[in-house]
Amino acid sequence: MADVVIIFKTGNPVPMILTQEHQKQIENSISGKVFWYGTEEEALKDNADGEVLFLWGGNETDTYKMPAAYCRSSKKLKWIYSFSAGVDALLASEIAQLPIAVTNAKGVMAKTMAVTTMGYIISFLRHFPEMHDAQIRHEWSHRFNGPPMEPEGKTLVIIGAGAIGGEVARLASALGMHVIGVKRKVCELPFYDEVYPDTKMKDVMGKGDFVLVLTPLTEETYHLIDLEKLKAMKKDAIFMNISRGKVVNEKDLITALQEGIIKGAALDCFETEPLPPDSPLWDMKNVIITPHFSAPSEKFMDRAVDVFCENLRRYERGQGLINVVK
Numbered sequence: 001m002a003d004v005v006i007i008f009k010t011g012n013p014v015p016m017i018l019t020q021e022h023q024k025q026i027e028n029s030i031s032g033k034v035f036w037y038g039t040e041e042e043a044l045k046d047n048a049d050g051e052v053l054f055l056w057g058g059n060e061t062d063t064y065k066m067p068a069a070y071c072r073s074s075k076k077l078k079w080i081y082s083f084s085a086g087v088d089a090l091l092a093s094e095i096a097q098l099p100i101a102v103t104n105a106k107g108v109m110a111k112t113m114a115v116t117t118m119g120y121i122i123s124f125l126r127h128f129p130e131m132h133d134a135q136i137r138h139e140w141s142h143r144f145n146g147p148p149m150e151p152e153g154k155t156l157v158i159i160g161a162g163a164i165g166g167e168v169a170r171l172a173s174a175l176g177m178h179v180i181g182v183k184r185k186v187c188e189l190p191f192y193d194e195v196y197p198d199t200k201m202k203d204v205m206g207k208g209d210f211v212l213v214l215t216p217l218t219e220e221t222y223h224l225i226d227l228e229k230l231k232a233m234k235k236d237a238i239f240m241n242i243s244r245g246k247v248v249n250e251k252d253l254i255t256a257l258q259e260g261i262i263k264g265a266a267l268d269c270f271e272t273e274p275l276p277p278d279s280p281l282w283d284m285k286n287v288i289i290t291p292h293f294s295a296p297s298e299k300f301m302d303r304a305v306d307v308f309c310e311n312l313r314r315y316e317r318g319q320g321l322i323n324v325v326k
């Protein structure tokens with residue numbers, strides 16, 4: 001009988017809400033028991049142990065760390081489910097060295113991240129941030145940083161054309177955008193007009209009116225986007241990052257924004273999170289900042305728990321797990 005241990009509390013870095021209904025759904029998907037702790041310390045104090053661990057392995061902050069001590073001390077742990085898409089924090093921790101399988105919530109956040117991306121694109125084209133500034137000043141103004149524009153005919157380049165990119169491409173093509181994907185292994189993809197290998201990334205970035213980064217953070221993608229690549233972009237293009245801050249050299253991005261190498265940026269993730277109060281990005285008129293918030297929604301946790309429960313049933317039946325990361 002496999003028991004599940006949940007180590008999770010709503011907060012920073014994860015604003016999603018896990019409810020008792022979710023806990024019941026998990027209980028109904030497994031023969032063992034479910035134990036839910038807010039923190040690793042509580043789990044250790046209770047001598048908790050189980051074959052399966054449910055946690056967030058996406059990103060760490062000063063106040064949220066991976067439960068390495070719990071994983072080390074566990075005698076039963078065989079599989080960790082991280083309800084994130086990226087599992088960079090988990091894989092960078094010593095937990096990755098233990099002989100424990102890891103699965104993620106691939107695709108679960110695609111819908112909301114795609115909607116967030118459309119929000120960025122529409123905000124820039126329709127000048128919503130400037131209108132909101134004018135509203136705060138009670139000012140009826142038509143003075144914007146450029147003409148009012150529409151998405152039809154604009155080109156969107158998606159770097160890291162995976163599950164999330166597929167949903168972004170679907171919405172962007174519905175708005176009449178020309179969608180170009182960059183992917184390690186090129187293949188035909190629905191809703192993309194063109195797909196290129198990552199060896200062509202720099203040239204392809206030069207075609208975009210909007211360039212979106214979706215690549216996970218790995219040793220190979222650390223600072224993948226640097227000044228050289230930003231310089232390849234059109235001067236009036238917008239750069240968007242909803243994957244991980246460290247995929248982009250933030251110093252180079254700040255230079256590109258300050259020197260007018262690109263027109264603007266929409267950023268959901270940063271090299272240091274929370275973004276420090278003294279970051280120059282906060283005061284840039286051409287930057288939209290969202291606080292690592294592209295994925296959450298009222299439906300997020302339902303979808304993430306559904307994926308987990310499907311895997312729990314497979315686990316109990318001895319079938320292969322889906323979304324295996326390691």
Ligand code: OXD
Nearest residue numbers: 058084085086109295
């Ligand atoms: C994720 C995230 O990795 O939202 O899922 O950051």
